[in-house]
Amino acid sequence: MPDWLAYVNERLDRLSLPETESLQVREELAAHLEDMYLSLRAQGLSESDAVRLACDQVSSWQEVRRAILAAKSEAFMQNRVKQLWVPGLVTLFGAAALMAVLQILGFRPFVIHLGQPSSIFLDVPWLLSLPLFGALGAYLSVRARAAGLAVHCASLFPVLVTAAAFLVIILASLILDRHVSLRIMTTAFAASVLNGVLLPGFFLLLGDWLLHFAMKRRAASN
C-alpha cells in the first residue's frame, strides 16, 4: 500500500496554517485516500487501478490548498472578531462612556504638576473602575474561547488604541514641530504615555489578572 501521508505531504507542503492544524489536515486527507484505496481493493480492483482512482480524487492540489485555506481563514476571521474586536470595543466604549459620565457629574482629575509641560492626571474614580472593564474584556474574550495574548489584548484594548494614537502623534510631531525643543516634547509625551497608557493599562490588567485568578480558583474548587 502506498504511503498516503507522504503522498499528501508532498503535495500540501506549503499549507500555511499553525503546525498542529496543518498536520491534522494532511493526516485527515491521507486517511481519506487510504480508506478509498482499501475500499477499491476490497472491491477487487488491482493495486494500480485502486491507486489511480484514489489519486483522481484531486485534479489540482493547488485548488485543494486554496479551498482549505479559505475555509480555515473564514474561521480565523470569525474568531478574531469574537475573541478580540467585540470584547475590545466593549471595553473601550465602556471605559470611555464612564469617563464622560464622571466628567458630566463634575468629577475632576487630581493633577500632580511636575513642571511644564508635564503633569500627571489621576482620575481616581475612573482608574478604580478600570479593573471592571479589564475583567469584562477578558471575560468576553475567554467566553469566545480565546486564550493567551488575545485575552490580554481584549482587556488592554483601550490603552492599545491610545498607544497607537500616541505613536502616530509622536511621529507627526517629530516631523512637523521641529521648532519645539526635543526635551520638552519628550517630557510631554512621557507624561501623556503615563496618563493615557501606563496608568490605565495597569488597572485594566489588574482586572484581567483578577478574572484569571478567580477562574483558576473556581476551576480548582470544581
Place this chain on the structure above:
Amino acid sequence: MIRTELKRGTAEIAILSVLENQPLHGYEISRRIEQDSAGALRFTLAALYPLLYRMENRGWVRGDWVTSDSGRRRRCYKLLPRGRKMLAPLRAEWADLFRAMRRVARVNHA
C-alpha cells in the same frame, strides 16, 4: 423565496442528513452520500473537506479524532444541535425548489 446559494446547500443538506443518525468520518460521509443517492451525488476529497471545515466553523458539525481497533486514526464528524436546527429550513427550501420546478419545468419529484 429560494436562496441563490442553493448549489452549496445541496452539499450541506446531504452532509447534515447523513450525519443525522450517526457520526461518520470523511470517507464514510462521501460513501454514504453516494450510496444513498444511487451514485447521483459524488463528493471528491477536494470538494468535501473545505465544506466540512466551513460547517465545523459554523458550529454545525464537530470533528473528533478517534482510533479504531486496527490502530487507524480517523476524524469522525458529529452533528451538533446547531446543525440539526439547520436541517429543517434546508429541507423546506428544497421542498420549495421541487414545487417550483414541478410548476415551471414539469420536473417530477423523485
